[in-house]
Amino acid sequence: MVKGLKPFFSASGIAIIGASAKPNKLSYGIVKNLTLYGYQGAIYPVNPGAKEILGLTCYPDIKNVPDPVELAVIVLPAGMILPVVKDCAERGIKAVTVISGGFKELGEEGQALENEVLDVIKQNGMRMVGPNCVGTMSLHTGLNTTFISGAPDVGGIGFLSQSGAVLGGVVDFVKDKGIGFAHFSSLGNEADVTETDMIEYLGDDPNTTVITAYVEQIREGQRFLEVVKNVSQQKPIVLLKAGRTAAGARAVSSHTGSLAGSHAAYQAAFKQGGVVEVQSVNDLFDVSQAFALQHLPQGKRVVILTNSGGPAALTSDSLAMNGLEMADLDPKTIEYLRSKMNPSAQVTNPIDMLGGAEPQDYEVALLAVIADPNVDIIVPILVPQSLVNPVEVAQKISEAAATTQKTVISCFMGDAMVAEPRRVLHKNKVPMVVYPESIGTILGAMLRYKTCLDQPQESAPVFADIQRETANKLIKTAAELPSLGEAETRPLLAAYGIPVVAGGFAKTAEDAARLADQIGYPVVMKIVSPQILHKSDVGGIRLNLNRTQEVVEVFQDMMEQISLAVPEAILEGVLIEKMAPKGQEVIVGMRRDPGFGPMMMFGMGGIFVELFKDVAFKVAPITRLDALDMIQSTKAGTLLAGYRGMPETDINAVVDMILRLSVLALDYPQIGEIEINPLVVFPKGEGALALDGRVIFGG
């Protein structure tokens, strides 16, 4: 459980250190905002040069501020902050928000200063929001330590942002639209309190029904993942990540002064953690609002009711693009609608009540589809027409929505004309958007979250048969090596219970022949030489050797040929391997992400990974379902499942190997990369076999 964040949203008293008496200063704005939204605690401006600010007694320093004071908001030049934080510590204040910039974001010197401040915070068991932030806001207590003009309505959205400036824009976006917030927080440099802390806090906050986050980077990936896995079981987390492209990541790192990391790792972590990732600022609030107001969909069958065919068609497109389906209405519903509606109306889905549709028509149609067992989700659409009052339609929709547990999301096209209907709808917990295309985005996000909630909760499996001692020895032997080749990787994989093709290293023709006899024919021979990377280019791979004598001859021949072709190569010997039966070839691997740790990888290999980007990632530890999801989310997985007459393959065996490899990756943090390529997958029940593998140490 995260500790000490409560004062940032409901302190009994707040000191504003560096409060100015001049109305054109930001610190004055903070004091003013504390007086505007019903905050019931004490407010203490601290400024040695002023007697009072906005009628509030001003104190010369924090030591002189009377009780109760639980939060200090500091707005002073960076250079003055360290002693003031020390004073706060002495005064027994456990929560500090540092609004001022001038720290890490400016480079090394700023980072050093930030570290000093952080030391004081840590030593005294304090918590700090910022520095370089816009403060925090609780719409429920009226506590508002920002200088943003205006505030959103009260509601269930708990918002946190790594960009302070964005907060102001957001407030202006949502103001007067009935989009209700519980908390607002700007986290700045996150020297102490991080996005993960705040998510954990809001996860436990009863006023917060949905957590909404604008994030540029996550530093403690494994902790983040653990927290969001937990919190997302309680309430949805809707997140917008900046830096999804290389250009965006560069912009983020020039902004925050640290590397944003790979978006593949972020995406994997979000999916695993049940985080609903969105792609735009617009979607961030549309989706959050829908979660805050509406029931989760119990299925994917949508009915559209509309007074105009165009927006219904656009909505249908957006639904299909987001995994929703158009409901097949019950014949009884159709018959009923036919008897009640304008005879020209279309009474199948989308139900088009035509331009003249009255509030009454919406009511009749809504109640009919609410009663229809084939419908999970209802989307009423109105394009305001001159003769119909949109507010009355909004009221009818609100009333009908209140009678059902089905999901209702509405679209009213327009701007000024739909402002009042929106307030009516939002007040009655029916989300409203103005663009048909938003409907699919919202419902797609809700469906993803629902699917995630419905998934059985699993733990990462434990394998009793892993031979850790053998593995430890192998790793210890390799202590100083940069990597392990095929010969050394093979026993390591085997120790983790990953079936590897039978084989071994042979120094001489005689060794090779003995090994081949032992393994059984046919066998494959591969040259082993540190100087030769592409074995087949120099004739260093020979398949399908069937007899002892053939092995001896091919060995001698290979040594001779390669010595001539690559005179500088040191030929250490050969690998003799059992010739594996044919099967589907895939790649399984791991690479360690600096932020999230071991990222497991699955794909089809070859041009499929590079040209078609047919590859999936997950952050270890992973569960059986995670591994299965990796496979199923690729085209390689479609092939493994038996595509167009191809046989179904042993997907369980692949799941097992990904899981075992993830345990290996977690056991040895010194391993930077592992690749099994190819892994040959046989028909269902017949397993899979690693034909080749390598390990690279370090990051």
Place this chain on the structure above:
Amino acid sequence: MVKGLKPFFSASGIAIIGASAKPNKLSYGIVKNLTLYGYQGAIYPVNPGAKEILGLTCYPDIKNVPDPVELAVIVLPAGMILPVVKDCAERGIKAVTVISGGFKELGEEGQALENEVLDVIKQNGMRMVGPNCVGTMSLHTGLNTTFISGAPDVGGIGFLSQSGAVLGGVVDFVKDKGIGFAHFSSLGNEADVTETDMIEYLGDDPNTTVITAYVEQIREGQRFLEVVKNVSQQKPIVLLKAGRTAAGARAVSSHTGSLAGSHAAYQAAFKQGGVVEVQSVNDLFDVSQAFALQHLPQGKRVVILTNSGGPAALTSDSLAMNGLEMADLDPKTIEYLRSKMNPSAQVTNPIDMLGGAEPQDYEVALLAVIADPNVDIIVPILVPQSLVNPVEVAQKISEAAATTQKTVISCFMGDAMVAEPRRVLHKNKVPMVVYPESIGTILGAMLRYKTCLDQPQESAPVFADIQRETANKLIKTAAELPSLGEAETRPLLAAYGIPVVAGGFAKTAEDAARLADQIGYPVVMKIVSPQILHKSDVGGIRLNLNRTQEVVEVFQDMMEQISLAVPEAILEGVLIEKMAPKGQEVIVGMRRDPGFGPMMMFGMGGIFVELFKDVAFKVAPITRLDALDMIQSTKAGTLLAGYRGMPETDINAVVDMILRLSVLALDYPQIGEIEINPLVVFPKGEGALALDGRVIFGG
């Protein structure tokens, strides 16, 4: 040139037939709108039951309406419209807008009525907009025959819509935002005037600088393509198509009463025709407005100026996702900015002037990047802060933008706070959006259009070496067949100059041997039997036959084996083909779309087409560049170009085959499908060879 559409936007006089004196009727709204926006022509309400409406003299019927009258707007029950249209014809009125519904959209009976009305229109050389529409509007003449309340500002956007209801929502969206329109038209059932007519008309209209269209279906695909190819060279056409998914297409066809057709065909036609397709209502107007106001980008290098890092990062993401690049600023620009800006500001791209940035800072930075030769596009971003006046920033941006030919698109995050800045910016021809993600969408669309304009204008090539007589004979012979198999397709392709592997049909072992001797070894033998579809499953394909005797033996063996295996099969003989050298295998084909005609197809074949959707389409006739674009827009094309050490192949030969196949498809409309599969492509300069092909007749 499209004729007769001028009266819909600038008639010298307008009769409103069926005008009501009751303010709660739509027809009253039309009369009112004609009086509201400065329309200078005569207005004649026609209603036998009224003396005057809104102070205008009312006429009992159209015959009694005095001159000048160039347009009749009819708002009467469907059953009354035919005689009225006849009266209009007699009165010499050449333009009619039928607002009323009750026609094709209701089914067969309505369709019959619509046809009767259309006959009158055609017989009298008249033009009709509608029926079942909302009318037309010219913002330049003030002519407004809609009943929509409110009107947008005057400007360059010419908007046409196949959904009337959408128009009302659109007016409400754009109102008071300084988004300027030239024309507005609702096309309804398009009995006479179609979207293509209107695009052609607006293409010639000097007030229209960008054409914006909401489209559900296009009926005359080939004419549409011809018109937009032409018009898009003059001005951009921005288009939103409903029915992009199967669900959307079903919604469209239940709405319009006709099939929407395949979106692959639409997409191909839009791309070929230089139409800028967008994905949402929001994008439709954002993109149109940018075209209407700003210079086209001269390159893809973007600089961002901002007072907040977060939105800059989100913008960078959206730019990268849309093919734009972040500009590398000239060192002189960086040095200059360093000397002028807040020392904490970031002076590389994105230029972050921090939260306190003043209008002055924007001015200084804008002028610096305008002068920078490394910059093509400038994106100023403002998140309003309490101490900075956003209107003043808007003014500075406007002034700077007026001094340059570079593209300037701005983002001001917020809603109420940015309303006035938006009006200032739009008045000064700087587009403004509120969401960072919109920037990439807009600039991506502008870049696509610019690329299309820069492309050299080509005609479809003419091939002098096509043996049309041979082809005619082959097609005539096949007159009654449903399809042509491999043996018959081969000479047809050859007649069009497509290299096909040497080979022929042999009935007996002796014929087969003679043919093989003639072709030269090695050869392939394939069974020919109408009952056998999958030849290799029954041993009906034998590769690599090297001698006469082998051919004879394999023939006898094949006949025997297959007779035993598939006793019901009639074995007509075998195909003998030259064994082709190895190469990259691709598919080239054609399928005839009901709307657009022959759609040429290129892809990699096998699972790549079906599982990876790696396939490209174009509507014939196509140019050399079109064919090249088809290849380059697939992953198959990436492989052909020489991927990761693979040899570059003979792409020109593939281009040539696609072109020749397109001529074949155009020459024989009775051909429904052609497929060359596989086409083997050899290294550059060594050509390509069709190994197998088939033709299917009919649609």
